[in-house]
Amino acid sequence: MANRTATDAKQIHGTNPQFLIEKIVRTRIWDSLYWKEKCFALTAETIIDRAVELNCVGGQYGNQRPTEFLCLTLKLLQLQPEKDIVRLYIQNEDYKYLRALGAFYLRLTGTSHEIYSYLEPLYADSRKLRRRLNSGAFELFHMDEFIDELLRSDRVCDTILPRLQRREVLEETGDLSGPRKSVLEDELDEEELEELERGSESEEGAVSEAEGRD
Amino acid sequence: AEEISALPTDVDDTDNIDEEAEFAAWKLRELLRIKRERAEKHAREQEKLDLERRRLMTDEEIARENQKLGKMTQKEKSQMR
Numbered sequence: 131m132a133n134r135t136a137t138d139a140k141q142i143h144g145t146n147p148q149f150l151i152e153k154i155v156r157t158r159i160w161d162s163l164y165w166k167e168k169c170f171a172l173t174a175e176t177i178i179d180r181a182v183e184l185n186c187v188g189g190q191y192g193n194q195r196p197t198e199f200l201c202l203t204l205k206l207l208q209l210q211p212e213k214d215i216v217r218l219y220i221q222n223e224d225y226k227y228l229r230a231l232g233a234f235y236l237r238l239t240g241t242s243h244e245i246y247s248y249l250e251p252l253y254a255d256s257r258k259l260r261r262r263l264n265s266g267a268f269e270l271f272h273m274d275e276f277i278d279e280l281l282r283s284d285r286v287c288d289t290i291l292p293r294l295q296r297r298e299v300l301e302e303t304g305d306l307s308g309p310r311k312s313v314l315e316d317e318l319d320e321e322e323l324e325e326l327e328r329g330s331e332s333e334e335g336a337v338s339e340a341e342g343r344d
Numbered sequence: 345a346e347e348i349s350a351l352p353t354d355v356d357d358t359d360n361i362d363e364e365a366e367f368a369a370w371k372l373r374e375l376l377r378i379k380r381e382r383a384e385k386h387a388r389e390q391e392k393l394d395l396e397r398r399r400l401m402t403d404e405e406i407a408r409e410n411q412k413l414g415k416m417t418q419k420e421k422s423q424m425r
Contacts, residue, residue, distance in 0.1 A: 185357075314371065
């Protein structure tokens with residue numbers, strides 16, 4: 131088994147799912163101690179134990195070493211757990227890093243429709259996450275910001291994300307019903323929004339301040 | 345592996361230390377996202393309207409507007425090569 135993709139795995143985006151992680155990174159993961167020691171013979175179920183132990187998200191760090199987060203992502207790509215199981219990873223409330231891992235995996239493998247419908251609710255998750263930067267240092271950010279990156283960036287955790295259809299296109303074709311509904315929408319009145327429009331510049335300053343404080 | 349785990353994890357990701365501040369920070373992020381989405385929607389609509397408007401114009405009118413907007417005419421463009 132070792133580094134081969136599960137034989138009954140379906141192709142994702144027209145290719146072997148493991149190829150979604152670039153070859154150079156993939157090779158580094160296969161060479162890493164964590165992969166050899168802790169990822170051997172994992173299944174969709176036992177991988178949860180590893181994901182629960184995660185303490186950060188991130189791509190590569192230090193001397194281009196892959197993070198454990200990335201190793202487990204590759205393991206998921208290799209195992210290709212069923213969609214329902216991935217959904218459970220994402221919907222679990224207790225372990226935020228398992229959720230982050232599930233979200234990242236779904237972003238890599240899911241259809242645009244699935245991605246929007248399962249990841250957008252996580253905008254309401256304000257929990258803190260630790261991210262390992264390229265330098266090896268840690269940075270604090272939040273689940274909703276991670277989801278925002280997944281939905282909007284091209285590259286997250288040193289991995290190129292597959293193309294995601296634009297939301298408004300899916301809305302027009304009727305695949306998604308209506309624009310994203312924020313959990314704040316109900317309590318949000320027009321006044322508050324107008325205030326936001328006016329105070330946008332100062333608010334943006336406040337954001338960076340608030341982030342610095344954390 | 346020892347080397348990795350020996351590195352200090354220098355930020356604290358414990359939740360609910362200061363619930364109110366954390367919620368306020370999240371709310372601000374969410375509001376800015378809503379604002380961003382509305383701005384994008386607005387920009388899309390504006391572009392659509394503009395497109396419609398230009399489609400209804402005659403060639404001369406388009407040429408005049410292009411001039412006003414400082415867009416180059418076909419002739420000037422070919423001279424630039």
